[in-house]
Amino acid sequence: MNRLILGVGLCALLAGCGPGQGKRPYISFTSDVQPILHEHCTLCHSGSLRQGGVALDSHQNLMNSRYFTRPTPLVIPGKPFESRLYLVIHSSNPGIRMPPPGTGIDPPNDHAIETIRTWIEEGALDN
Secondary structure, eight states: OHHHHHHHHHHHHHHTTSTTTTOOOOOOIIIIIHHHHHHHTTTTEETTEEGGGOOOSSHHHHHHOBSTTOSSBSOOTTOGGGOHHHHHHHOOOTTTOSSOTTSSOOOOOHHHHHHHHHHHHTTOOOO
């Protein structure tokens, strides 16, 4: 009888800790990432002004952009630490950091940087 009670209690405990319990839903490109890019990046990286060959004004442009003529995409889904987008907004090096100092554009805050990291980690979906 004690084993049965222990088993039921263990199942109830594990059911409350299953996958997705207490975990934030996927980051949305449209709702979460695009507003960050719009605020901090698209003044220089959109439309006809694609500095460095980079356009960040839509998911399609972001995923198709390459930094100058480099073959590696800006975003490698699932790999934020290999994705140039994350590396340049996360860097403390003023020679790499985007937006660059002196542009009058504030860099994204830690929460925005973490949002982009998580979005890339989750697969950089167009959602």
